[in-house]
Amino acid sequence: MxxxxxxxxxxxxxxxxxxxxxxxxxxxxxxxxxxxxxxxxxxxxxxxxxxxxxxxxxxxxxxxxxxxxxxxxxxxxxxxxxxxxxxxxxxxxxxxxxxxxxxxxxxxxxxxxxxxxxxxxxxxxxxxxxxxxxxxxxxxxxxxxxxxxxxxxxxxxxxxxxxxxxxxxxxxxxxxxxxxxxxxxxxxxxxxxxxxxxxxxxxxxxxxxxxxxxxxxxxxMNSPDSVQSSKHGLVLAQKHHFEEAVQTHALSLVSKRLYQGSNIKEGLAAFSERRKPRWSNPAKL
CATH class of the missing domain: 3.90.226.10 (2-enoyl-CoA Hydratase; Chain A, domain 1)
Structure with missing residues (x-):
């Protein structure tokens, strides 16, 4: 949390x-x-x-x-x-x-x-x-x-x-x-x-x-970066065909924030250390 x-x-x-x-x-x-x-x-x-x-x-x-x-x-x-x-x-x-x-x-x-x-x-x-x-x-x-x-x-x-x-x-x-x-x-x-x-x-x-x-x-209880990027992907899926939606999502600012942010590191470290993750507020886009 x-x-x-x-x-x-x-x-x-x-x-x-x-x-x-x-x-x-x-x-x-x-x-x-x-x-x-x-x-x-x-x-x-x-x-x-x-x-x-x-x-x-x-x-x-x-x-x-x-x-x-x-x-x-x-x-x-x-x-x-x-x-x-x-x-x-x-x-x-x-x-x-x-x-x-x-x-x-x-x-x-x-x-x-x-x-x-x-x-x-x-x-x-x-x-x-x-x-x-x-x-x-x-x-x-x-x-x-x-x-x-x-x-x-x-x-x-x-x-x-x-x-x-x-x-x-x-x-x-x-x-x-x-x-x-x-x-x-x-x-x-x-x-x-x-x-x-x-x-x-x-x-x-x-x-x-x-x-x-x-x-x-x-x-x-989940990473806010991951949750918000997942929703963004769903919204893009309503606007684009499959491959275009995947590529647009991968290159989006929301995905960039996820991959370059602190919560991805925290989630992976928490898994390795067998503890609950401590999420931070996501950065402003």
Missing amino acids: SSNWDPLALHPPPHEEHLKVSFPQDHVMLITLNRPNNLNAITPQLTKDIATILNWFDDQTSLWVVVVTGSGRAFCAGADLKAWLHNQSSGRANEQEEVASSVHGFASISRRHTSCKPMIAAVNGSAYGGGVEMILNCDIVIASEDAVFALPEVKRGVLAAQGVIPRLGRVAGHQLASEMLLLGNTITAIQARDRFRFVNFVVDTSAVLSTALDIARQVV
């Missing part, structure tokens, strides 16, 4: 109360969507706050994993449709350009590909629309037994356009992705795990967050 963890030294940037930020264990940040009366539907301000916090998180070498969850009985109900209707009615909406120009996608999560740090979703209840788009871009997903998932955009005349279509097609396959996208029906946590394959673990409702934090703890 690491000996360089001091949560008191962390000072996240200002944000409104609809987003909670905490540091529950070594090298782990927890962000909680905090609009329970609105099923944690995402507003423009909440998107800005999430972007601010995650950009700050990416810059903190002592933070290695982020867990995302929701307060109350829902993970996230997606976009605030009343606000969407207001924008449409006022003529201020320009969804095509907004989607195309969005750097990190829905809630600043659904297309966040620039970070090499793992993101874990603790799905404590229902997830609809953009909530599912967020989940599909997380690396590990823990869901409660009573969690439900849906992409109901077709029932509202809108579109799930922030990254879930290509990602779900790759994860679930064309036909199963079509089932969710074209029917807009709700599926259970078990179906999301066993048929559609975007949930890792289904647990008792009371154990969702503790399980997610335990998974985060297991990740943190």
Whole structure:
């Protein structure tokens, strides 16, 4: 494990109360969507706050994993449709350009590909629309037994356009992705795990967050350089063909940091000396 963890030294940037930020264990940040009366539907301000916090998180070498969850009985109900209707009615909406120009996608999560740090979703209840788009871009997903998932955009005349279509097609396959996208029906946590394959673990409702934090703890037991380079390789695999992905990954700055850093030496020495490794914070890229 690491000996360089001091949560008191962390000072996240200002944000409104609809987003909670905490540091529950070594090298782990927890962000909680905090609009329970609105099923944690995402507003423009909440998107800005999430972007601010995650950009700050990416810059903190002592933070290695982020867990995302929701307060109350829902993970996230997606976009605030009343606000969407207001924008449409006022003529201020320009969804095509907004989607195309969005750097990190829905809630600043659904297309966040620039970070090499793992993101874990603790799905404590229902997830609809953009909530599912967020989940599909997380690396590990823990869901409660009573969690439900849906992409109901077709029932509202809108579109799930922030990254879930290509990602779900790759994860679930064309036909199963079509089932969710074209029917807009709700599926259970078990179906999301066993048929559609975007949930890792289904647990008792009371154990969702503790399980997610335990998974985060297991990740943190490993070299942060190795973990972040591994995630980077997975992201590159989505963008390139096999050989190009391998070569691009091998020559990347993230791999260079791994091969030239202190943690590779520590991991090999710890193995030779039959002791647990003591990881250091990775160098800034």
